[in-house]
Amino acid sequence: MSCPLCGKTHPWLYAHLSKGDYFLCGDCxxxxxxxxxxxxxxxxxxxxxTHCNDPEDxxxxxxxxxxxxxxxxRLSAGARGLDYGCGPGPTLSRMLEEKGFPTRDYDPVFFPDKGILAQEYDFITCSETAEHFHAPGAEFERLNALLRPGxxxxxxxxxxxxxxxxxxxxxxxxxxxxxxxxxxTMAWIARHHGWRLEIPVKNVALFHKGQV
Incomplete structure (x- = not known):
């Protein structure tokens, strides 16, 4: 077995349960x-x-x-973004648009328009989504490709x-x-992609992609 984020083999057994084992990567x-x-x-x-994501809540x-x-x-006026994994009731994109930042929605289940993934964006949000990734290494590579320098x-x-x-x-x-x-783990992701990491509040990681 290899780590789905960094690819390192031979992970450690982290926890054992009757409903499945959990593994820990020694690198990331x-x-x-x-x-x-x-x-x-x-x-x-x-x-x-079953998720109830009401934009008016x-x-x-x-x-x-x-x-x-x-x-x-941290955004410049008029920056355009993408909410990646927006779920059945897009709300974060609406909140950002209300502040003057046009934001598109993508979700592989509810808004699976692949054309949205053929563009680049000034910013990307990924809220309560990364924990669902089957292949987080590939997903963060995709996010890097979607994000403009800066x-x-x-x-x-x-x-x-x-x-x-x-x-x-x-x-x-x-x-x-x-x-x-x-x-x-977030620090490893930042190092791997050459991003700068900030953690402004608990459970939130902001990555800045440098200029080419």
Whole structure:
């Protein structure tokens, strides 16, 4: 088995459960669920339809503002972006557009327009999505290709807690959550792509792609 983020082989067994083992990469520090216990695409899609993402929900907007506010404070006027993995009720894109930043939506299940992935963007948001990636290494390569030089990528996902708390962690129990990141993992991603990393608030990583 190899790490789905960095490709290193021979990961460490991190946690053992009857519903599946979790592995830890010694290089990038990603933790992931044994692929043999991932949901099927049909099961995964059905699980996503249970999510209630209402653009008018003030509490949901407040949650997303943890990413939108630090992101928009770093953008130039009129910057154009992409919300990658927007889910069934695009909200983050609407919030950014309200602040003057036109933002397109892409989601492989709900908004699977591949033409959107043939363009480049000044910024990309990826909220509560990276934990679902089956191949995070390939996904971050794609995000790098979509992002213009000088652009920003914002990723929001719950960072993995201390080892002793992992098995009790509520985030792990969502059957569609298969990859878990820590600040060390985010630092590895930044180094690998030559990005600068900022963590403005807990569970939010902002990556700046330098100019060519």
């Amino acid at each position: 520090r990603l933790v992931w669920l044994d692929p043999r216990h991932w949901l099927s695409p049909k099961e995964e899609g059905a699980q996503y339809t 003030a509490r949901y907007r407040a949650f997303l503002s943890r990413l939108s506010e630090p992101m928009q404070s 652009g920003w990528l914002g990723v929001m996902t719950e960072f993995r807690p201390a080892d002793a708390h992992f098995l009790r962690w509520h985030y792990r129990r969502d059957p569609t959550h298969i990859c878990f990141y820590s600040p060390d």
